[in-house]
Amino acid sequence: MSELIKQACDKSYEAWKSFKNASYATRKSLLENIATEIENLGDELIQTAMEETNLPEARLSGERARTCNQLRVYGKHVTDGYWAAAYIDTAIPDRKPLPKADIRKINQSIGPVVVFGASNFPFAYSTAGGDTASALAAGSTVLLKAHPAHLKTSKLVAKAISKALENLNLSQDIFIHIEETDFSAGKALVQHPNVKGVGFTGSHTGGMALVKYAQEREEPIPVFSEMGSINPVVILHENYDDALQMKVAQLAGAITLGVGQFCTNPGLILMLDGPVLEGVAAQLSEAISKSGVGKMLHPGIEKAYLENYKTALSQKGVELIARSSDVDLPGMAVVAKTSSENFLSNPKLHQEVFGPYSIIVACKDLEDLLNVYEHMEGQLTSSIFVEPGRFEVQQVFVDVMSVKAGRIIVNGVPTGVEVCHSMVHGGPYPSTTDGRFTSVGQDAILRWVRPVSYQNFENEVLPDGLKNANPLNIPRLVNGVWTSEGL
Amino acid sequence: MSELIKQACDKSYEAWKSFKNASYATRKSLLENIATEIENLGDELIQTAMEETNLPEARLSGERARTCNQLRVYGKHVTDGYWAAAYIDTAIPDRKPLPKADIRKINQSIGPVVVFGASNFPFAYSTAGGDTASALAAGSTVLLKAHPAHLKTSKLVAKAISKALENLNLSQDIFIHIEETDFSAGKALVQHPNVKGVGFTGSHTGGMALVKYAQEREEPIPVFSEMGSINPVVILHENYDDALQMKVAQLAGAITLGVGQFCTNPGLILMLDGPVLEGVAAQLSEAISKSGVGKMLHPGIEKAYLENYKTALSQKGVELIARSSDVDLPGMAVVAKTSSENFLSNPKLHQEVFGPYSIIVACKDLEDLLNVYEHMEGQLTSSIFVEPGRFEVQQVFVDVMSVKAGRIIVNGVPTGVEVCHSMVHGGPYPSTTDGRFTSVGQDAILRWVRPVSYQNFENEVLPDGLKNANPLNIPRLVNGVWTSEGL
Incomplete structure (x- = not known):
């Protein structure tokens, strides 16, 4: 010493x-x-x-x-x-x-x-x-x-x-x-x-x-x-309508905000496979493609981000949906997609990619979606996008999220940590050491x-x-x- | 498993x-x-x-x-x-x-x-x-x-x-x-x-x-x-008078209560050497000698107690003041005495002797007494016996005790843990793992x-x-x- x-x-x-x-x-x-x-x-x-x-x-x-x-x-x-x-x-x-x-x-x-x-x-x-x-x-x-x-x-x-x-x-x-x-x-x-x-x-x-x-x-x-945390966002919407489009626009902004260098960056999107997912993927793809390439905090973070998103994209069954540059660049935004089977069987996909990266996981049905969420490790936040009034399905997810996360957000993005009495910025291990x-x-x-x-x-x-x-x-x-x- | x-x-x-x-x-x-x-x-x-x-x-x-x-x-x-x-x-x-x-x-x-x-x-x-x-x-x-x-x-x-x-x-x-x-x-x-x-x-x-x-x-x-904890009792009285005698009677009771098998048992008495200490020692000696021999909880505790008080009594400069039986018996109450130098230089004397045992440490002056207390490890409780109104000297000890202990008692014994809102039964390590x-x-x-x-x-x-x-x-x-x- x-x-x-x-x-x-x-x-x-x-x-x-x-x-x-x-x-x-x-x-x-x-x-x-x-x-x-x-x-x-x-x-x-x-x-x-x-x-x-x-x-x-x-x-x-x-x-x-x-x-x-x-x-x-x-x-x-x-x-x-x-x-x-x-x-x-x-x-x-x-x-x-x-x-x-x-x-x-x-x-x-x-x-x-x-x-x-x-x-x-x-x-x-x-x-x-x-x-x-x-x-x-x-x-x-x-x-x-x-x-x-x-x-x-x-x-x-x-x-x-x-x-x-x-x-x-x-x-x-x-x-x-x-x-x-x-x-x-x-x-x-x-x-x-x-x-x-x-x-x-x-x-x-x-x-x-x-x-x-x-x-x-x-x-x-x-x-x-x-x-750190990958901050799952569960999309439960049954239609790809105006209301969902507004939320997805917010989500795209949250993925790229500050070149993704926030612990509450939404790194995982869980939803049912089908036309709603297609709509969300297309919208994210367009937004992310146009989002530009930011400059990251320091060379260490740039290097790690480049390595980590490349590793993620090289995993079996992972499909690139959008990238904000044609050549690999640090600070480039990336959105990928995979199936629930792939995600569940590959722990590498659960790891945080610190930067403007997110992956959509296509689930077969609600039970499958719930199962994927339940296999996640402890998180700082978890979010739900859902139509107002659909209390029953919300209750099911809120119940499991209250075990896994420090903060649960309905129809909002996890970035933006309000400094107030009721804020919990802390969650079960490994998001923090003492939730x-x-x-x-x-x-x-x-x-x-x-x-x-x-x-x-x-x-x-x-x-x-x-x-x-x-x-x-x-x-x-x-x-x-x-x-x-x-x- | x-x-x-x-x-x-x-x-x-x-x-x-x-x-x-x-x-x-x-x-x-x-x-x-x-x-x-x-x-x-x-x-x-x-x-x-x-x-x-x-x-x-x-x-x-x-x-x-x-x-x-x-x-x-x-x-x-x-x-x-x-x-x-x-x-x-x-x-x-x-x-x-x-x-x-x-x-x-x-x-x-x-x-x-x-x-x-x-x-x-x-x-x-x-x-x-x-x-x-x-x-x-x-x-x-x-x-x-x-x-x-x-x-x-x-x-x-x-x-x-x-x-x-x-x-x-x-x-x-x-x-x-x-x-x-x-x-x-x-x-x-x-x-x-x-x-x-x-x-x-x-x-x-x-x-x-x-x-x-x-x-x-x-x-x-x-x-x-x-x-566990040895729960120091600091006696600051300037005269061996009726008020102190009543407190020492309580203290003798606390040492032998429940055959000493409480985590708040007072195992250490710190005071200035001199006539007040002589009075306290004599009173404790008489009370302890007459206190009888209790039956301990189980053979494991009996064995450990016998070993531990024998070890303590065999340390250099430790004097036996009183014992409640002429022959070594588990459950026998024991009070010993030593000097601050001996106590400070011998970590064995800081260890808890789980049972009806306590040791008086004779200090040279208030500074020495404070120094001995400050060398103690974390405690569940610490007590002060003092004349009412002597705020200055109390404040000095309360200040150091609030760093070392979970509960500070003035003119009372540590045994008897009230179940109430304001109870703290927990203290800095090693008394507990999370104070x-x-x-x-x-x-x-x-x-x-x-x-x-x-x-x-x-x-x-x-x-x-x-x-x-x-x-x-x-x-x-x-x-x-x-x-x-x-x-």
């Missing part, structure tokens, strides 16, 4: 000992200050990110706005306070056979966490992205392993965070930017005893490597790896906390969230009833 | 596919029915448990009452419904730049779970104990690995559960009693792909073996092993659920908990505000 990593982990832990007790108001100010300082970076940030990631200006401006919004959302969420799950059970001294003590509990930070910046969201899931914002909101300090594909961008954002900490006279060690890009640095961070949690978005191989490092530790720690948590939306904070009980305490020594008067004005479960009133 | 285990896991999964959708009211009825059927077993249950566990009638009657109470508490908790974390964010079709879809989320069962019965709570943490009750409450089916030390008792309780399922016309496979007592059965259960979670209370070796089995799976699953959860109290249900998002759904297809009218009458977070009103 490099001396630099060791020192960073020690500093982070020292800073955490005080930051864990920072008031909710301070944490909110910090998150809001970071948002403002990121905005203050102005055009330099966008230009730097454009150079490093090939992403267009409009996308990056939008992503910056989303990132600053996320920071402010988590800020508000901290002071809203129900994430803290503050519970109070008051004493019953004369209870028989034994008296009952006053017991209270509240969520607190698990400790310093390591966040790995994601390449496909250089703002929103990188340096000051959702993992960092939710961890700071929880009262955790953050060791941020910068993504080598946008190191300059990451440094700029780290500078904004540093400025925000300075503005508030908070320790610079609350957020430490790790610029060592070699593989061993990540391992050393995950295995340092001071680190108590890990957030990662990226490949299956990368995510599971972190899990292995964490398992080798003396003390196990939670690793939240969000690793009990989300990495987008307010509840992402729950990955970084654990409850602590306080029994028989004098009011003065309790954490503020549990004091009688409810000075933080948060909702609390008092003797089984939610209230914001003091005792 | 034995054919019996395979069949059991398949049956459990089939039953789960329907039980996961059972209404909250049905789950409540099931839990209440189990409680009633356990009561209906009458004296036969108590007599059988007395024969198998050596526990006295009063203790077992009390534990049965606690167990039935737990079942009813989880039943009420299911219909109270806030564990479900039902969130609704309604659509904003005209939002700019993009419309917002209607998104809702709710917690659902993770799948069938395996519960390992604990030997030290033959009712409350065994067959129909807290793990089983919270899992059924969550909508999980249960594969119960009976504890070989009270197999007859376990069979009787399983019969009561079977009767309750029959009363409600529910599948017998919702609860499956596994009577294979060999080691390989437990491994096979944890490694079966149909199993999605594990609950265990017992030794560190046993608990970590289950974690290893789970890690070897293709799909990782959560393992909640509650593995973010509790195994006692209503929130124990959260170990067995994960959230699922529903986007753009017609009302008819939503889970009941998310339907517009709020037919389950549960509290829901609607656009960021908690309410029980319908939409």
Whole structure:
């Protein structure tokens, strides 16, 4: 382990000992200050990110706005306070056979966490992205392993965070930017005893490597790896009509959006063989052919995409439906087609092809379609296109999807992950390592906390969230009833 | 893997596919029915448990009452419904730049779970104990690995559960009693792909073996092993006065309660050397000497206790203060004493001696005392005995204890784990494998659920908990505000 990593982990832990007790108001100010300082970076940030990631200006401006919004959302969420799950059970001294003590509990930070910046969201899931914002909101300090594909961008954002900490006279060690890009640095961070949690978005191989490092530790720690998903779209429409055409147009857009570089990219379309499928295939074919060839994030992703779609297309029984270029190019959109038998018998076709690629699977009947879905691995999302009112068939698919996926969408595409309370961006393995948590939306904070009980305490020594008067004005479960009133 | 285990896991999964959708009211009825059927077993249950566990009638009657109470508490908790974390964010079709879809989320069962019965709570943490009750409450089916030390008792309780399922016309496979007592059965259960979670209370070796089995799976699953703790008691009193004497009397009682066979048994007493320590030691010595020799749960525990306290007493610098028998006997209460230097330099003294054993560590000053505490591993509980109003010194210890322990008690003993909303029975590793959860109290249900998002759904297809009218009458977070009103 490099001396630099060791020192960073020690500093982070020292800073955490005080930051864990920072008031909710301070944490909110910090998150809001970071948002403002990121905005203050102005055009330099966008230009730097454009150079490093090939992403267009409009996308990056939008992503910056989303990132600053996320920071402010988590800020508000901290002071809203129900994430803290503050519970109070008051004493019953004369209870028989034994008296009952006053017991209270509240969520607190698990400790310093390591966040790995994601390449496909250089703002929103990188340096000051959702993992960092939710961890700071929880009262955790953050060791941020910068993504080598946008190191300059990451440094700029780290500078904004540093400025925000300075503005508030908070320790610079609350957020430490790790610029060592070699593989061993990540391992050393995950295995340092001071680190108590890990957030990662990226490949299956990368995510599971972190899990292995964490398992080798003396003390196990939670690793939240969000690793990918092929996001099945089940089309149940009985006619190829205007309503379906509008949805398929959306679907074509979702396949090519951002050169397909989203974890919610729809990589699999399941439907019955027949005239409706023919209509959908023809429409997708036309849209995809005309969709152009985008520039991907970095050469590593380009290379992997080229290899992966070629492998998929070379499988037995896989037919090319459309491609957006006559010659093989990275960033070229591809739609293929196969039968349910082929799909079921060939695990290679279940693998994510990260990029603008999707495959239609033609099924014999509804039972066959259901069977194909049930053979899928865990997914971030699953979607259904269906005529309104066809509740019975929807119910059947929703039931199996609720076992397999983190989010189910009816008549909509999986891309576009709303930052809101009810978002679940997380699903059963292998889409993530722990489907009990989300990495987008307010509840992402729950990955970084654990409850602590306080029994028989004098009011003065309790954490503020549990004091009688409810000075933080948060909702609390008092003797089984939610209230914001003091005792 | 034995054919019996395979069949059991398949049956459990089939039953789960329907039980996961059972209404909250049905789950409540099931839990209440189990409680009633356990009561209906009458004296036969108590007599059988007395024969198998050596526990006295009063203790077992009390534990049965606690167990039935737990079942009813989880039943009420299911219909109270806030564990479900039902969130609704309604659509904003005209939002700019993009419309917002209607998104809702709710917690659902993770799948069938395996519960390992604990030997030290033959009712409350065994067959129909807290793990089983919270899992059924969550909508999980249960594969119960009976504890070989009270197999007859376990069979009787399983019969009561079977009767309750029959009363409600529910599948017998919702609860499956596994009577294979060999080691390989437990491994096979944890490694079966149909199993999605594990609950265990017992030794560190046993608990970590289950974690290893789970890690070897293709799909990782959560393992909640509650593995033990030495539950430090820090005595900060400046005078050996009446108030302290009352607390020390309680402490002596807690050391010997139930022949020390509780995971919250206070195995370590930290205090400053000097006249107060002499008073405490003398009082404990007198109480312990007279405390008698209890009969332990089974020969395995007796053997381990004898070995472990002998090992502890044979360490350099460890002085025997009191023993409740002149000759070495299993079940004999033991109190020892050592210095902070000895304690810090000898990891053997940090290990749990499961039984009526405790060691006083004499510290040089407050800094030394704090240092000893900070060198402890993760604990279920930590306690402070202190004069009321000495807030400053309390705050210092509470701050470090909130990092190390799941529950902090002021002027009380750690034994006696209240079943209530604010209980945390769980702590940082190695006291448990996942300190973010509790195994006692209503929130124990959260170990067995994960959230699922529903986007753009017609009302008819939503889970009941998310339907517009709020037919389950549960509290829901609607656009960021908690309410029980319908939409």
